[in-house]
Amino acid sequence: MREQVILFFKQFVNLEEKDILLIEELTTVKHFSKNEFILIQGKVCDFVAFIHKGAFRGFYSVDGQEYSKQFFLEGEFCTDYASFLTEKKSLTYLQATEDSTVIFFEKKAVNTMYKAIPGFVHFGKLLAESLYIKVCDITASFILNTPEERYTNLIKERPKVIQSIPQYMIASYLGITPEALSRIRKRLGKT
Amino acid sequence: MREQVILFFKQFVNLEEKDILLIEELTTVKHFSKNEFILIQGKVCDFVAFIHKGAFRGFYSVDGQEYSKQFFLEGEFCTDYASFLTEKKSLTYLQATEDSTVIFFEKKAVNTMYKAIPGFVHFGKLLAESLYIKVCDITASFILNTPEERYTNLIKERPKVIQSIPQYMIASYLGITPEALSRIRKRLGKT
Numbered sequence: 235m236r237e238q239v240i241l242f243f244k245q246f247v248n249l250e251e252k253d254i255l256l257i258e259e260l261t262t263v264k265h266f267s268k269n270e271f272i273l274i275q276g277k278v279c280d281f282v283a284f285i286h287k288g289a290f291r292g293f294y295s296v297d298g299q300e301y302s303k304q305f306f307l308e309g310e311f312c313t314d315y316a317s318f319l320t321e322k323k324s325l326t327y328l329q330a331t332e333d334s335t336v337i338f339f340e341k342k343a344v345n346t347m348y349k350a351i352p353g354f355v356h357f358g359k360l361l362a363e364s365l366y367i368k369v370c371d372i373t374a375s376f377i378l379n380t381p382e383e384r385y386t387n388l389i390k391e392r393p394k395v396i397q398s399i400p401q402y403m404i405a406s407y408l409g410i411t412p413e414a415l416s417r418i419r420k421r422l423g424k425t
Numbered sequence: 426m427r428e429q430v431i432l433f434f435k436q437f438v439n440l441e442e443k444d445i446l447l448i449e450e451l452t453t454v455k456h457f458s459k460n461e462f463i464l465i466q467g468k469v470c471d472f473v474a475f476i477h478k479g480a481f482r483g484f485y486s487v488d489g490q491e492y493s494k495q496f497f498l499e500g501e502f503c504t505d506y507a508s509f510l511t512e513k514k515s516l517t518y519l520q521a522t523e524d525s526t527v528i529f530f531e532k533k534a535v536n537t538m539y540k541a542i543p544g545f546v547h548f549g550k551l552l553a554e555s556l557y558i559k560v561c562d563i564t565a566s567f568i569l570n571t572p573e574e575r576y577t578n579l580i581k582e583r584p585k586v587i588q589s590i591p592q593y594m595i596a597s598y599l600g601i602t603p604e605a606l607s608r609i610r611k612r613l614g615k616t
Contacts, residue, residue, distance in 0.1 A: 325569060356546050367511055
């Protein structure tokens, strides 16, 4: 079950056999049913969860209105990484959008890995950098691009989101109504 | 001139005398006049600039309209770090808001420091993490807070921005008109 996450790490860090055994020891496999929450707003996020199978959505909730913030797909880490790092209460919910299986790393396991695995700090650096680049891209696109351009970019860069995530969640992520997304999809010949 | 940035690094990394000499060798001191650009949109950002004195503003420009993205003050790094990391063209302008002096690190200097200084990768990790946390906070505040709350948080968390940066730039950063900011300041008894 953990081969996928080991392969993921190996792209960035040289792992020896003892490191792999340590990772296997430190992690647990968890299952989440569709719509189940892996994190709720107001709790500190004390984990990163590598998605073996399934998908999750991160969203804000304000006065009963949901604002999709982020989608997490297979082979990605699902977490509120800002809350994980700062140990402040999370501002978001993380919810499975389908039945999902994750490799679950508690914060203390991650800290152990930083201490025990040479070069793992380099992985931590790359992870934070890639998350930073992603959130900057999203923020910029809200100012520099039209909703149609944001949708086209999403199709190009994360086609699996279009396949895996319900339309109304994607609309919320793009900052538009489901009706506006329908019109964009019609114009692009997607329906 | 470089004592300030050396002290900054020393909070996170153990620097030996030879590391300090290397940093002094690899960096240059640069001056920017008020309104001068340290980076323009469309260029790759190949530097990080530690602000010894002065302040900078990062902004997007769309159809002649400016959208303030970020302020950089004394003792902080001014850079488009996403462009620096990806080597893609910058989406923003970085402009001095007053006469400023920086310690200028070219990308190749930073790469040399990563290779030569043990533990510097740990600093790189912390830097990316802190930038990530900051941009997440800003993004969340646009959804979770009113403009008045965003302004109050700015006063609390970055009081120097209020003192150093012109009102109309702060208004643009908060996503409101200068008139709306004036009304908020009146309500808070700031004028």
